[in-house]
Amino acid sequence: MIKLKKISVKLNSKIILHDINLDLKKQQYALLGKSGSGKTTLLNVINFLIKPISGKIYSSFVGEIKSNNDVCIHRSYTATIFQNINLIPRLNVLENVLVGKINRFSPFNFFLPNSRNEKEKALSCLEEVGLISKSLENVRSLSGGEKQRVAIARAIYKKPKLLLADEPVSNLDPKNTKLIMDLLKTLCVNKKICCIVALHNPDLAIKFSRNIIALKKGKIVLDKKSSINKKDIDKIYV
Numbered sequence: 640m641i642k643l644k645k646i647s648v649k650l651n652s653k654i655i656l657h658d659i660n661l662d663l664k665k666q667q668y669a670l671l672g673k674s675g676s677g678k679t680t681l682l683n684v685i686n687f688l689i690k691p692i693s694g695k696i697y698s699s700f701v702g703e704i705k706s707n708n709d710v711c712i713h714r715s716y717t718a719t720i721f722q723n724i725n726l727i728p729r730l731n732v733l734e735n736v737l738v739g740k741i742n743r744f745s746p747f748n749f750f751l752p753n754s755r756n757e758k759e760k761a762l763s764c765l766e767e768v769g770l771i772s773k774s775l776e777n778v779r780s781l782s783g784g785e786k787q788r789v790a791i792a793r794a795i796y797k798k799p800k801l802l803l804a805d806e807p808v809s810n811l812d813p814k815n816t817k818l819i820m821d822l823l824k825t826l827c828v829n830k831k832i833c834c835i836v837a838l839h840n841p842d843l844a845i846k847f848s849r850n851i852i853a854l855k856k857g858k859i860v861l862d863k864k865s866s867i868n869k870k871d872i873d874k875i876y877v
Contacts, residue, residue, distance in 0.1 A: 640664050640801060640833045641685055646694035648680055648857075655680045656857045659694070663835065667827055669844035670837040671861070671875055672854035678837040679722070681854065682803045685835070686719055700800070718799035722806040724790045726778045732789055733774040736761040739796035764792040768822060784815030788822070795826055802827060804836040808843070820847055841872050 648656040683689040765771045768788040808816040827834040853861035853875045
């Protein structure tokens with residue numbers, strides 16, 4: 640799905656990621672690490688929102704990504720759920736889901752008229768996250784958990800093959816945290832989406848996936864395909 644080879648990133652004269660090597664296939668991954676470990680930067684590299692200073696990135700959609708056209712093709716199959724959700728306050732719930740059309744094949748197609756078929760697809764996505772009854776409400780009226788479910792609906796509306804979620808439950812209570820994590824896992828398994836979720840809670844990570852990747856000070860300290868133990872956790876947080 641996505642392969643990173645010797646990726647390093649520098650921001651404001653500081654090395655944020657050091658020689659990252661990863662080979663991520665059609666599975667679910669939990670990306671663990673403390674705040675400042677480089678999790679968000681790594682997700683931004685995978686979605687080409689940040690350009691590394693060295694290394695190569697390979698995508699199953701285009702092979703080695705070299706050109707702007709390669710980036711556009713890669714992004715057309717990639718969706719991101721941001722930590723701050725990034726809904727558009729002036730739009731209602733359905734319109735926010737339709738924003739998922741951006742970058743699917745053209746960065747300008749959101750401004751084209753939405754056909755009945757597109758709206759039906761968006762409503763189907765809202766039904767999958769349990770929010771079809773709120774489709775015409777303004778997103779300002781929603782709770783934090785509901786807003787995150789709109790963000791998930793927007794992401795799956797794009798029909799991605801790769802889904803990146805950056806701390807999707809960091810501001811939610813335990814009940815909504817479980818709901819969102821269960822929903823992400825179910826959708827990704829049923830739709831065969833490769834999903835990488837950045838988290839700081841090991842318990843949530845273990846429940847989401849047996850594939851655990853951990854960062855510490857910009858370096859990979861763990862890449863396991865089995866349950867983690869106390870020694871593993873110490874590598875990340877001590």
